[in-house]
Amino acid sequence: MKKVAYAADVRGLDADISQRGELEAVVARVGFAVARITMKMLSGAYGKRVYIEAGPGNNGEDARSAARFLSERGVKVIVKGIKDRDMGSIKEADLFIDGSFGVGINREFEPVKLPPHIPVLSVDVPSGLDADLGTLWGGCLAADVTATVGALKIGLLQNQGPLVSGKVEVALEDLYTSGTSVSLIEDTDVLEHLGEGDLYDHKWRHSVFVLAGSEGMFGAAELSANASYRLASGIVHLYYPSTPGGRMGVTLSPEIVRVGLDSLWAEPVIDAARHFKSTVIGPGLGRSLQLSNLVRRLLNNTEMPALLDADGIFALGDPARLRRIATSRNAPIVITPHEGEFNAFFEGSGVKVVRGEDRVKAAVRAAEMCGAIVLLKGSLTVVASPHGAAYLVGSGSSRLGVGGSGDVLSGVIGGLMARGVEPALASALGAHIHGRASSFLGGYSVRASDLIEGCVGWLSSLDKRWHRGLDVI
Numbered sequence: 001m002k003k004v005a006y007a008a009d010v011r012g013l014d015a016d017i018s019q020r021g022e023l024e025a026v027v028a029r030v031g032f033a034v035a036r037i038t039m040k041m042l043s044g045a046y047g048k049r050v051y052i053e054a055g056p057g058n059n060g061e062d063a064r065s066a067a068r069f070l071s072e073r074g075v076k077v078i079v080k081g082i083k084d085r086d087m088g089s090i091k092e093a094d095l096f097i098d099g100s101f102g103v104g105i106n107r108e109f110e111p112v113k114l115p116p117h118i119p120v121l122s123v124d125v126p127s128g129l130d131a132d133l134g135t136l137w138g139g140c141l142a143a144d145v146t147a148t149v150g151a152l153k154i155g156l157l158q159n160q161g162p163l164v165s166g167k168v169e170v171a172l173e174d175l176y177t178s179g180t181s182v183s184l185i186e187d188t189d190v191l192e193h194l195g196e197g198d199l200y201d202h203k204w205r206h207s208v209f210v211l212a213g214s215e216g217m218f219g220a221a222e223l224s225a226n227a228s229y230r231l232a233s234g235i236v237h238l239y240y241p242s243t244p245g246g247r248m249g250v251t252l253s254p255e256i257v258r259v260g261l262d263s264l265w266a267e268p269v270i271d272a273a274r275h276f277k278s279t280v281i282g283p284g285l286g287r288s289l290q291l292s293n294l295v296r297r298l299l300n301n302t303e304m305p306a307l308l309d310a311d312g313i314f315a316l317g318d319p320a321r322l323r324r325i326a327t328s329r330n331a332p333i334v335i336t337p338h339e340g341e342f343n344a345f346f347e348g349s350g351v352k353v354v355r356g357e358d359r360v361k362a363a364v365r366a367a368e369m370c371g372a373i374v375l376l377k378g379s380l381t382v383v384a385s386p387h388g389a390a391y392l393v394g395s396g397s398s399r400l401g402v403g404g405s406g407d408v409l410s411g412v413i414g415g416l417m418a419r420g421v422e423p424a425l426a427s428a429l430g431a432h433i434h435g436r437a438s439s440f441l442g443g444y445s446v447r448a449s450d451l452i453e454g455c456v457g458w459l460s461s462l463d464k465r466w467h468r469g470l471d472v473i
């Protein structure tokens with residue numbers, strides 16, 4: 001996982017560095033790292049021309065420090081302040097280092113207009129980008145590479161941040177040993193936290209109970225149940241409200257046990273669900289009052305981690321009711337809304353996702369309010385826990401924006417929870433795997449049902465032993 005920081009976290013940690021008298025040494029280390037990345041971008045050093053724009057704060061100090069290392073290696077370096085830009089030298093440069101402002105920008109800034117062929121390396125954050133919100137202070141110099149210091153900044157990952165940051169490299173990952181509660185999921189986390197099956201595994205150890213589907217919406221249930229089955233590698237039972245003539249379609253894996261409910265009487269459903277390791281509720285379920293009652297009673301009377309998506313979230317009613325249910329049971333509840341569902345569910349509570357504002361903070365506040373894990377879907381997916389920590393997932397692509405994609409995600413997470421992965425982490429890893437699947441498949445377009453095989457295919461491509469047998473030859 002990569003640490004992700006707010007500007008306030010960084011200021012606090014930087015103040016500690018200054019207090020310990022280590023600022024000069026840190027600036028030298030940052031300068032060395034920036035110089036190394038510069039030489040990599042230039043494929044060399046001797047005789048190359050680098051123009052550095054250095055601002056009045058520590059961001060400028062980092063850039064000046066890089067200048068010293070580059071000069072020692074034979075790079076022709078010109079360092080200028082923002083107010084004495086030298087356009088003649090800029091035009092002749094092989095690379096432009098942007099050290100104007102970092103996390104300390106606090107008013108509008110007009111960046112230099114660079115000829116398009118000159119690559120830009122930005123120190124910490126592109127100058128003009130708000131390091132928290134990912135919005136722009138007037139203009140912003142878009143970078144080809146951003147060498148961010150100590151930890152990723154949240155603004156690099158949301159709103160306009162990803163559009164102006166280019167390739168982001170974290171320099172000095174060891175700089176901050178504490179102080180951030182937000183992390184970005186990486187591939188190695190999947191390897192680390194998805195354990196190999198042990199010798200004594202059996203299907204009930206990875207079992208998922210799915211309550212989903214209704215007339216006209218059986219596809220959603222099938223996608224969710226199929227994904228659960230493939231990710232849990234155990235057993236899946238799919239319960240659905242049956243209506244005369246309504247039947248599950250042919251795409252449901254034959255291995256999945258299907259149970260049509262003639263009545264929405266809760267007791268038999270609760271009795272059946274208690275045997276499972278996780279439950280997924282909601283895809284295509286429908287929104288009747290009886291169903292809402294069934295969902296709430298199921299949650300109140302079972303103790304396995306539960307994921308609620310789509311109509312499952314609707315069944316919970318509002319954040320206060322969810323809080324009552326979530327805080328009175330022993331296993332966590334995860335809700336997985338997209339922005340529209342999020343704003344509808346939290347309407348009137350003071351929490352809202354708004355473009356241009358901080359979606360991470362919105363999800364964290366929502367989780368604290370409702371006592372459940374909140375997975376807010378989007379190009380930056382946020383998984384927030386009620387105690388304030390958050391995982392971020394940025395592995396997805398626009399290819400995930402297809403009907404049924406969310407149903408697959410619910411099943412993937414249900415499957416990982418059934419494998420014993422802690423629910424907030426299972427949600428984040430599930431979203432990461434789902435995101436990777438969208439690119440792994442290649443081709444012009446992808447169907448939601450393809451994503452299931454994409455998840456399994458991507459996981460299988462990782463260099464990991466997934467199953468253990470007897471080591472006797």
Ligand SMILES: NC(=O)C1=CN([C@@H]2O[C@H](COP(=O)(O)OP(=O)(O)OC[C@H]3O[C@@H](n4cnc5c(N)ncnc54)[C@H](O)[C@@H]3O)[C@@H](O)[C@H]2O)[C@@H](O)CC1
Binds near residue numbers: 149
């Ligand atoms: N202090 C430390 O220990 C470390 C600092 N680091 C670097 O230092 C940066 C933070 O340093 P600072 O807090 O000095 O912040 P900045 O270097 O971003 O600049 C802040 C200064 O610029 C002024 N300013 C802000 N917006 C302006 C505008 N539009 N026009 C003109 N002036 C403007 C502010 O009044 C302030 O004086 C980080 O982003 C990072 O690059 C890192 O190297 C890590 C260690």
